[in-house]
Structure formats: structure tokens, C-alpha cells
Amino acid sequence: MTNRKKITSQIVMxxxxxxxxIFAQWSIFALIYSYWLETLSIVFFNTIKILTAxxxxxxxxxxxxALFNLMINLGELxxxxxxxxxxxxxIISTKHEGMNFINYLAFIDNNFKIMIFGLFxxxxxxxxxxxxxxxxxxxxxxxxYCSFFSPRIIVLHVVIVLGYFTFEFFxxxxxxxxxxxxxxxxFVIVKSIADxxxxxxxxxxxxxxxxxxxx
Numbered sequence: 001m002t003n004r005k006k007i008t009s010q011i012v013m014x015x016x017x018x019x020x021x022i023f024a025q026w027s028i029f030a031l032i033y034s035y036w037l038e039t040l041s042i043v044f045f046n047t048i049k050i051l052t053a054x055x056x057x058x059x060x061x062x063x064x065x066a067l068f069n070l071m072i073n074l075g076e077l078x079x080x081x082x083x084x085x086x087x088x089x090x091i092i093s094t095k096h097e098g099m100n101f102i103n104y105l106a107f108i109d110n111n112f113k114i115m116i117f118g119l120f121x122x123x124x125x126x127x128x129x130x131x132x133x134x135x136x137x138x139x140x141x142x143x144x145y146c147s148f149f150s151p152r153i154i155v156l157h158v159v160i161v162l163g164y165f166t167f168e169f170f171x172x173x174x175x176x177x178x179x180x181x182x183x184x185x186x187f188v189i190v191k192s193i194a195d196x197x198x199x200x201x202x203x204x205x206x207x208x209x210x211x212x213x214x215x
Contacts (some may be wrong), residue, residue, distance in 0.1 A: 003199065006130055010195045013038075013122050014188050016115055021184040024111035028167065028183055029093040029101035032084055032160070035191070036077065037116055039152050041123045043073040049131060050142040062142040069146045080153065092164070097176075155194045159187050 017034045020026040026034075050066040089101035103109045107116075131137055163183040171179030 006126070007196050007199050009122070009126065010199065011192045013119060014192050014195065016119060018181075018184045018188050020111065020115050021181055024109075024115070025177075026112065026180075026184075027093050027097050027100055027104070028163070028180055029084070029089045030104040030109070030112055031180075031184055031187055032088050032156070033101075033104055034112075034116060034119065035152075035156065035159070035187070036081060036084055038119050038123070039150065040077055041120050042152070043070065043077065043150075045123055045127045046073075046145040046147075048127065049137065049140070049145045052132075052137050053140045053142040053145070054138050055141045060142075065142050065146060072148055073150065076150065076153070080156065088160070092167075151194065151198060155191055159190050162186050162190065 017026065017031050020034070021031060047066045047070045050069055051061040051063065053062065054060055056062065085101075085105065089105065093101040104112050107113050163186040166186050167179040167183040169179075170182040
């Protein structure tokens with residue numbers, strides 16, 4: 001049941017950027033940037049999980065592991081931020097919407113700020129409920145949240161490739177706005193599939209850990 005709730009809550013959160021595109025006129029850059037910001041929040045919350053994970057030969061907090069993982073992931077993320085700003089913002093968004101992407105990058109757009117705050121709040125509540133309140137931190141190791149390459153980066157590439165071709169097709173056939181909405185739909189579908197798989201995998205690992213403790 002917890003697994004189903006977590007998947008449902010994640011899919012609901014995935015629709016937030018789509019709502020931003022439909023009702024707040026978000027651009028493709030805003031869509032991808034929101035995903036980057038969500039990933040950034042996950043990195044920080046995973047750092048908390050690494051610090052507090054209790055299934056380890058060493059007593060928590062695991063400060064060295066947490067900081068090392070944080071630095072690796074931040075370096076990776078900011079490298080991809082350059083790619084997002086240059087390719088998505090500087091080339092694609094500028095071609096269709098001018099320099100509007102700067103409003104999102106600098107958090108000038110109020111609707112964007114509100115929705116990003118909502119995403120961060122949802123992730124925080126998810127951490128509190130699914131990790132601390134249900135006792136997951138007691139049956140996980142810090143290594144389970146250590147990652148030198150995030151699967152979310154793969155999702156980002158898939159979304160950009162599939163979304164770009166979808167965007168170009170719908171833009172040519174209908175309008176740029178329809179193209180952006182189509183891109184957002186691809187984003188939600190791909191991300192929801194990936195999130196469902198990752199949540200299911202993490203659930204299985206947690207069950208294995210619980211079994212080991214019981215035995």
C-alpha cells in the first residue's frame with residue numbers, strides 16, 4: 001500500500017509542470033529546469049537519508065559518505081545545468097520565445113516560483129512520511145542512497161530527445177504552444193514510467209532489508 005501511495009503521489013507531482021505549461025504558459029526551458037530543480041532537491045534529501053540511515057556497521061550520522069555523495073551529485077547536476085541553459089534555453093527557447101527563459105532561471109516568474117515551492121514542499125513531506133514516520137530509515141543502509149550517476153539524467157536525455165521531435169512536429173502542424181504542451185505530455189509520461197520503476201526497485205530493496213533484519 002505504501003508503495004502504491006508513493007507512486008501515486010509522484011505521478012501527481014509529475015503533473016505540476018504540465019499544469020504550468022497549460023495554465024501558466026511555461027516554456028520548454030521552464031519544464032526541464034523544474035525537473036533539474038526537483039533532482040537538486042532529491043540530492044539534498046538523499047543526503048539527509050544517508051546521514052540518518054541506521055542499517056550500517058557504523059553509527060549514524062554518516063557525515064563523510066553524505067558529503068562525498070553530495071559533492072559528486074552537485075558537480076554532475078551543475079554540469080548538466082550548463083547544458084540545459086545553453087541548449088534548451090539559449091538555442092531552443094530563444095528560437096521560439098526569445099530570452100524569456102531568463103525569467104525562469106532567475107526565479108523572476110511568480111507562477112514558476114510558486115510551483116517550484118510546491119514541488120520542494122511535496123518532496124519534503126515525502127521524506128518525512130515515507131522515510132522517517134514509517135521507519136524506513138531503520139532498515140536502509142547509507143549506500144542505498146549513494147549514487148555516482150543518477151538515473152534521472154538518463155530520463156532527462158530521453159525526455160529531451162523524444163520531446164524535441166514531438167515539439168517540432170506539433171509546432172509545425174499546429175503552433176508553438178501546442179508543441180510545448182506535447183513536449184510536456186512526453187515529459188510526464190516518460191518521467192512517470194521511470195519514477196514507477198525506480199520506486200518499485202527501491203521498495204523491493206527495502207523489503208529485502210526488512211527480511212534480513214527479521215532473519
